[in-house]
Amino acid sequence: MVDHAREEAPNECCGLVAAREGQAVEVYRATNIEASPLRFQIDPQEQLRINDQIDEAGLDLAAIYHSHTRTEPRPSQTDINFAKLWPGVLWVIVGLADGKPEVQTWRIDDGQVAEAELIVD
DSSP states (O other), X not given: OHHHHHHXXXXXXXXXXXXXXXXXXXXXXXXXXXXXXXXXXXXXXXXXXXXXXXXXXXXXXXXXXXXXXXXXXXXXXXXXXXXXTSTXXXXXXXXXXTSSOEEEEEEEETTEEEEEOOOBO
16 A cells, blocks of 8 residues: 555555455555545446455455545545445555655544554455
8 A cells, every 4th residue: 555655646546455354455456537636536447346356255345545645644524525435444544745654544434533453464
C-alpha cells in the first residue's frame, strides 16, 4: 500500500484488502479514475473484477485503502460520507504529507470514526 501510494503521488491511490478469518492476506491495487490529489474513486468495472477475485478465493473484503498525499492519514469528511456505502469495512489511509509514510486504519460506522487495527500477513 505504501509503495502504491508513493507511485501514484501526487494523486491519491486506492485499492481493496481481502482477509481470511479477520486477517488481511491480499492487497488489490485499483485505479483511481479521479486521478486527483484530493479524492479517489475506484473504476466500477475494476471493483467488480476485484470483488469477484476475492469471492472466488474464498476471502472477505476487509478494507478499502487510499492515500492522503497532503494531509495526515485521518478520514476526511469526504471519506466519512463515502464510508456509508461500505458498512463494516475498515478504512486504511496512507499519509504522505511529511514525506515519511504513515499508515492508519479506521472503522467508520454511521459517521462515527474510531481507530482500528488491521493485521497484515
